[in-house]
Amino acid sequence: MSILIYAESADGKIKKVALELASYAKKVAASMGTSVTAVTINNSDNSALAAYGVDKVLKVSNDKLNNFSAKAYSDVIVQAAKKEGAQIVLVSSSTDSIYLAPLVAVALEAGYASNVVELPISTSPFQVKRTAFSNKAFNFTEISTPIKVLGIAKNSFGLIEHSAPLNEEVFAPTLNDADFGVKVESVEKVSGKVTIADAEIVVSAGRGMKGPENWGLIEELASVLGAATACSKPVSDIGWRPHSEHVGQTGKPVASNLYIAVGISGAIQHIAGINSSKVKVVINTDPEAPFFKVADYGVVGDAFTIVPQLIEKLKAFKASNS
Amino acid sequence: MKILVCISHVPDTTSKINFTNGDSEFDTNGVQFVINPNDEFGLTRAIWFKEQQGASVTVVNVGGADAEATLRKALAIGADEAIRVNANPSDGMFVAKQLAAVVINGGYDLVIAGKESLDYNGGMVPGMLAGLIGCNFVNACVGIEVNGNDAKVTREIDGGKEIISTSLPLIVGGQKGIVEEKDLRIPNMRGIMMARTKVLTIVEPTGDAVATKAIKFEKPAAKSTVKLINPDNLDELINLLHNEAKVI
Secondary structure: OOEEEEEEEEOEEHHHHHHHHHHHHHHHHHHHOOOOEEEEEEOOOOOHHHEOOOOOEEEOOOOOHHHOOHHHHHHHHHHHHHHOOOOEEEEEEOOOHHHHHHHHHHHHOOEEEEEOOOOOOOOOOOOEEEEEEOEEEEEEEEEEOOOOOEOOOOOOOOOOEEEEOEEEOOOOOOHHHHOOOOEEEEEEEOOOOOOOOOOOOOEOOOOHOHHHHHHHHHHHHHHHHOEEEEEOHHHHHOOOOOHHEOOOOOOOOOOOOEEEEEEOOOHEEEEHHHHOOOOOEEOOOOOOOHHHHHHOOEEEOOHHHHHHHHHHHHHHHHHHOO | OOOEEEEEEEEEOOOOOOEEEOOOOOOOOOOOOOEOOOHHHHHHHHHHHHHHHOEEEEEEEEEEEHHHHHHHHHHHOOOEEEEEEEEOOOOOOHHHHHHHHHHHHHHOOEEEOOOOOOOOOOOOHHHHHHHHOOEEEEEEEEEEEEEOOOOOOOOOEEEEEEEEEEEOOOEEEEEOOOOOOOHHHOHHHOOOOOOOOOOOEEEEOOOOOOOEEEEEEEEOOOOOOEEEOOOOOOHHHHHHHHOOOOOO
């Protein structure tokens, strides 16, 4: 009996989403009188996991797993779950975890609930709260299978520290050729740029910016805040910004701590996509823009005068607070 | 190449979401239903394959009779035939099992399903289908080329993309990027007329086992009023973000 988490890592570090999973798992494990096991793949330093409540780490090292393969990684997780007799398997809402979770669920004949935003409402029957209708509503789901797979929504739970010594065990799952039918040939990734998925702060802009040549302002504001840049759907549709920056119902979801919308009116589809962000700021010339109805803080005015001032003031603020 | 495109019948993106029957059911009253946008991008790519490389395109939905209008729209856009599995699509695993039966029965080479539907947002059906059938699977697909039995697929990852090589039979979870917004087609009169005579087969579901059940729905709590900050006093905004919201 245990709760298993798949702890993602990048560049030799356990990702923050994995520490959120560990914190969540520890809480659930305490209420069910069980323990937390994490499985890591090709990551040498797993001490952070112990600091957030993981009782045991299954450490997998295999050069075949250097590139992500949903099938192979799901096989690793499934074998770890079976070895540990896991009743609950937790994954994050990263692109990779969303990809592999259904494969894990099928292999374990487990019911799977994604976008879970809180601790289970009840563990018997097993009920969780998740977002649905693109963040326009919540849905309470009951999982009836003996094993459950949960995808925890980003930034929904937070971190809880537990200091405990690292208890690590080498784990060597069996992999087969069918695991590598999907082969990564190359990866194109902008280095040194904060991604929307990992960002604590997102600075987003819309048609109010009048043209792609004015995005320097948005990029500078983002850079002062250590934020990712994003944009509204019309802006990506007309090609001012790449699709990968489009946030909203049919684009990427945003669940950052702070979301700053510049020159975005706030169509219902846009709001749906960014609604999981904790604090929202809107800067818009139109006081009637729907975004003001969902924002925490608003400034009515012209982005071209407000944003440059904001950049200067934030620079001064950062300088005096560092 | 035989292509199957999985179609969810979902509320239009502009819909206001309400619930009925003690918040246990989605209130369809006054709601316009459409092809799930992620599915429509995939359907458009399937039709591109049909026109450019030669392929047959079948669309499938697991749902009630009300979903037939959505399937007819897919036929009007250019799919050759449609299948409706006559069941309530209440659980991802159940839907995936129904689709697996259709895929095995029809011997499809390529299955395209949206990476998630805009109603339950489970994001699980394409992956579960791949798991059940045991074939190659790429999620978050933003580009696909097929040459004989080989496929080159682009997958969107956090902060970039991966170029992947794989082979048929293949299941992909599609999204915007597999075709662009401007490539989407609006059915024309000829398409709509032709769709009326295309074959729409109704099949009965296999099994009724579900793994999950939606018990209740809830709308997010109403938002408190926005705090407006004078544009001449942006220090106040920084102060609020730092001391009140504690996000900077």
